[in-house]
Amino acid sequence: xxxNRYRRGLFITSFLAAPVILYLxxxxxxxxxxxxxxxxxxxxxxxxxxxxxxxxxxxxxxDTVFWKAVTHNAALLVLLPLITIVIALFFAFLLNVGGAQxxxxxxxxxxxxxxxxxxxxxxxxxxxxxxxxxxxPDASGMLNGPLMALxxxxxxxxxxxxxxxxxxxxxxxWQAVGFYVVLFSAGLASIPKDxxxxxxxxxxxxxxxxxxxxxxxLWDTVQTxxxxxxxxxxxxxxxxxxxxxxxxxxxxxxxxxxxEIYRNAxxxxxxxxxxxxxxxxxxxxxxxxxxxxxxxxxxxxxx
Amino acid sequence: MTTMxxxxxxNSRKIARDERKRRLGPLGxxxxxxLLIWTLLVxxxxxxxxxxxxxxxxxxxxxxxxxxAMLRWDNFARAWEQAHIGQxxxxxxxxxxxxxxxxxLIGSMAAYVLARYPFRGNRAIxxxxxxxxxxxxxxxxxxxFFVVQNMGTIPVVGPYIGxxxxxxxxxxxxxxxxxxxxxxxxxxxxxxxTAVGEAAMVDGASHTRxxxxxxxxxxxxGIISITIFNVxxxxxxxxxPLILLQERDKWVLTMGxxxxxxxxxxxxxxxxxxxxxxLAILPMLxxxxxxxxxxxxxxxxxALK
Numbered sequence: 001x002x003x004n005r006y007r008r009g010l011f012i013t014s015f016l017a018a019p020v021i022l023y024l025x026x027x028x029x030x031x032x033x034x035x036x037x038x039x040x041x042x043x044x045x046x047x048x049x050x051x052x053x054x055x056x057x058x059x060x061x062x063d064t065v066f067w068k069a070v071t072h073n074a075a076l077l078v079l080l081p082l083i084t085i086v087i088a089l090f091f092a093f094l095l096n097v098g099g100a101q102x103x104x105x106x107x108x109x110x111x112x113x114x115x116x117x118x119x120x121x122x123x124x125x126x127x128x129x130x131x132x133x134x135x136x137p138d139a140s141g142m143l144n145g146p147l148m149a150l151x152x153x154x155x156x157x158x159x160x161x162x163x164x165x166x167x168x169x170x171x172x173x174w175q176a177v178g179f180y181v182v183l184f185s186a187g188l189a190s191i192p193k194d195x196x197x198x199x200x201x202x203x204x205x206x207x208x209x210x211x212x213x214x215x216x217x218l219w220d221t222v223q224t225x226x227x228x229x230x231x232x233x234x235x236x237x238x239x240x241x242x243x244x245x246x247x248x249x250x251x252x253x254x255x256x257x258x259x260e261i262y263r264n265a266x267x268x269x270x271x272x273x274x275x276x277x278x279x280x281x282x283x284x285x286x287x288x289x290x291x292x293x294x295x296x297x298x299x300x301x302x303x
Numbered sequence: 304m305t306t307m308x309x310x311x312x313x314n315s316r317k318i319a320r321d322e323r324k325r326r327l328g329p330l331g332x333x334x335x336x337x338l339l340i341w342t343l344l345v346x347x348x349x350x351x352x353x354x355x356x357x358x359x360x361x362x363x364x365x366x367x368x369x370x371x372a373m374l375r376w377d378n379f380a381r382a383w384e385q386a387h388i389g390q391x392x393x394x395x396x397x398x399x400x401x402x403x404x405x406x407x408l409i410g411s412m413a414a415y416v417l418a419r420y421p422f423r424g425n426r427a428i429x430x431x432x433x434x435x436x437x438x439x440x441x442x443x444x445x446x447x448f449f450v451v452q453n454m455g456t457i458p459v460v461g462p463y464i465g466x467x468x469x470x471x472x473x474x475x476x477x478x479x480x481x482x483x484x485x486x487x488x489x490x491x492x493x494x495x496x497t498a499v500g501e502a503a504m505v506d507g508a509s510h511t512r513x514x515x516x517x518x519x520x521x522x523x524x525g526i527i528s529i530t531i532f533n534v535x536x537x538x539x540x541x542x543x544p545l546i547l548l549q550e551r552d553k554w555v556l557t558m559g560x561x562x563x564x565x566x567x568x569x570x571x572x573x574x575x576x577x578x579x580x581x582l583a584i585l586p587m588l589x590x591x592x593x594x595x596x597x598x599x600x601x602x603x604x605x606a607l608k
């Protein structure tokens with residue numbers, strides 16, 4: 001008996017040792033250190049950090065660039081989930097219950113699902129370079145070419161401070177929609193067909209079919225999607241860093257928290273200050289996660 | 304009598320179906336138009352890039368929609384050789400094969416123990432792993448850079464796992480993939496029946512053997528899903544290698560692609576850029592199309608848990 005307990009303990013330890021050690025060294029330790037570094041004036045790779053308390057946070061409060069970045073993240077937090085979910089729900093509905101009888105999928109729905117998902121398998125950095133070319137400011141751009149031929153262009157998709165942010169949002173939606181079409185389709189597939197048939201026999205139109213049946217039964221999945229897209233909006237980095245001019249420009253009109261943290265840490269080597277920005281970002285993200293967990297605790301519809 | 308009833312049932316069903324068809328109207332065409340528009344939005348930028356990859360420099364700077372006078376396949380040779388896309392792709396393959404294998408091996412071991420063996424501290428360890436899901440990686444970037452740098456000073460193994468080493472990146476990828484892998488797989492292990500494993504234990508199999516020969520094969524669907532998730536996630540990673548790999552010959556594909564465009568100047572080889580983009584995109588689309596069913600379910604099942 002004792003021998004068995006010993007063997008069990010040895011097994012547990014040997015299986016957990018590697019993952020726990022790796023996780024502590026590479027994930028937990030850096031996060032903890034970051035909170036300390038945030039309270040130092042550490043600059044440069046060789047300099048010795050000096051403890052300065054909350055000075056970085058005081059400075060951060062007056063950092064207009066950082067708050068500009070925060071407002072961009074906030075705007076993305078609202079717009080990215082909203083637009084992506086509306087488009088994805090619309091397509092998922094069409095693909096799965098848009099058929100002639102209102103309860104079946106339409107012809108070719110598999111093809112559409114495959115194509116819509118394409119952008120999802122591409123690296124964000126690759127998509128960023130791709131759209132940098134699509135958005136070229138002259139007739140050689142995929143969009144500006146036709147626009148100028150029509151006498152409408154050129155539009156400064158990435159060079160106009162009023163437009164660049166929307167270009168970033170557009171590309172993010174472009175990449176995300178396919179994933180959520182598939183996600184919502186999977187959700188729809190688990191709703192029994194009788195629900196739709198019964199509603200239609202009772203005289204439901206396509207619109208009420210969507211709002212009265214599809215949406216309530218899919219609500220759980222929609223909430224999950226909202227949280228995922230929210231995190232994506234708060235975490236955005238590569239698309240801004242690679243695609244936009246001056247890494248978040250022009251004139252910081254597209255910059256986001258992650259880009260400012262990276263710029264401060266690895267271009268200006270202000271490690272202390274960058275970590276302070278990171279701490280603020282940490283609280284925004286964890287705050288969002290807790291908030292969405294709280295809000296999503298509603299009764300589930302069982303079917 | 305029974306045939307009579309089934310006939311009436313079938314008939315009334317047909318009537319109901321016709322009635323429904325009438326009420327819903329000919330929306331089919333509009334539906335296809337909407338779907339076709341999004342198909343074009345997705346495909347046109349990608350196909351446009353493919354087209355530009357066989358154009359000459361002058362054609363790329365000319366009208367965006369002109370067709371190439373001749374197909375310049377040499378763009379691909381230049382992208383592969385001079386822009387080092389071949390090297391970067393090889394680096395990506397090396398890093399991702401090791402990191403995904405490592406992630407799956409130790410991630411499934413941890414998930415299994417945490418899901419199936421109650422012991423003091425089990426819950427705390429599980430929560431420690433899962434809480435990592437909510438942390439933004441950007442907070443850890445600076446300290447992580449120095450952690451990896453310090454790893455490089457460890458005697459004997461140091462030079463292999465410090466900055467600018469693939470093994471160093473592999474270890475970091477594994478560590479940062481733990482939260483989701485453990486979260487997903489421990490939920491999966493909890494749903495599996497216990498009887499088979501217990502029977503094997505009675506027959507004298509060790510805990511380790513039960514895991515590798517019974518539980519792991521039983522968890523196959525979950526393992527496949529999360530493997531796909533990790534392969535894609537690690538293949539597409541850009542932020543972590545950006546701080547950990549500064550030497551060009553160590554770069555992964557995403558860094559190589561991003562660099563060709565951010566380092567853009569007038570001496571830039573634009574046609575090679577498009578060829579490089581094509582080389583990064585096309586294999587992904589082909590692999591995805593072949594495994595699309597597994598990939599779609601692999602990526603979305605994580606979200607539905």
